[in-house]
Amino acid sequence: MEANVLKAKGLERLVCPVCHQQLGLADGGIRCMGCGRVYPSVDGIPVLIASRATGI
Incomplete structure (x- = not known):
């Protein structure tokens, strides 16, 4: 699972x-604790591009 590659640290x-x-880690990506955007994770690497985020 991709999210497991990323560590909390x-x-x-x-x-x-x-x-x-x-x-923070979320199902299928990385979730912002402030605005709630969910950024995808590709091969364990977070893609922190606003236009690629979901859940806004």
Whole structure:
């Protein structure tokens, strides 16, 4: 599973490119704890591009 490649410690260093809030693992991607956007993860690498996010 792709999300398993990312570790929680790695997410501590990343923030949402839109609202600059903390990120967390979600089914199928990375979820922003602030605005709720879900960014996809491709081969375990988060794609933090606002236009690729869902759930807004």
